[in-house]
Amino acid sequence: MKNNFFILLIFTLLAVYSQAQEPFKVYGKFMVNGGSVKGAKIAIEKNGVQVNVSERDNNKFEFALEYDCEYVFSFMKEGYITKKILISCKVPKEKQTLEFEPFKFDVEIFKQYPGVNTVIYNQPVGKIKFNDVLNEFDYDTDYTKSIQNEIKKVEDALKQKAKEEAEKKPEPVVKQEPVKTPEKSAPGVDLSKALGEGPKPKTQQTGTTATKTTSMPMPTKTVTLTGIVTMGSYTAAEYNNPNMRSYGWINYGDNNGRVEIATREEYEAKFRQYMEK
Secondary structure (H helix, E strand, C coil), rough: CCCHHHHHHHHHHHHHEEEEEEEEEEEEEEEECCCCCCEEEEEEEEEEEEEEECCCCCCCCEEEECCEEEEEEEECCCCECEEEEEEEECCHHCCCCCCCCEECCCCECEECCCCCHHHHHCCCCEEEEECCCCCCEECCCCCCCHHHHHHHHHHHHHHHHHHHHHHHHCCCCCCCCCCCCCCCCCCCCEEEEEEHCCCEEEEEEECHHHHHHCCCCCCCCCEECCCCCCCEEEHHHHHHCCCCCCCEECCCCCCCEEECCHHHHHHHHHHHHCCCC
């Protein structure tokens, strides 16, 4: 009979002990205002000592906490305000066997902007602790009321800065075209493009029969070739002069002035001759 009593007592104590060891759980969402949670971190301090740092790849979190300990959760990301939540797991021993519901809270952090005083975030933005009257965990309402107005002012300023940044239009980018260097003419160049094409042939009417008289195509440009040698062709008006018998001219730079060139063929031959030098 005594043996049965001791066995029952042992099982009872084990059951109580196992219930006392059931951790208190917290969970929620971690949000980054105007950005992605990727690269954000949650750092956890237990009784003033950092015990965990986790990098997030999604916005959900869940942690199991031990009783009789105090935790500080820091929600952070580079370029953003860090927010802290203090969670006190100090519960009377006789109530640690109670089954507490997991406590949910969400945290949103904001981008940091110059000119906005964020010193308020050096302290926790909220505290969670055991409520001895309700026998459950809840926010420390007295602490929350004392700090909430200041937090709201700062977050309103941060939201306004974010709005102004989003409304800024990027300045148009002026695309500069590269300056093209004209290519030098080479042997075999199309002389009609290099020198011009001159006037079109005239058509003379004789009775009812139309006959075409072809005048020589007349380039009208002056071209500097090698050194001081220059070539030029006469204009259409000059060529139509009955006293004009030359197609163009060339000046060798030898103080003898222009030398007349009678035909286009001779003109083209001279042009190629000096272009190849």
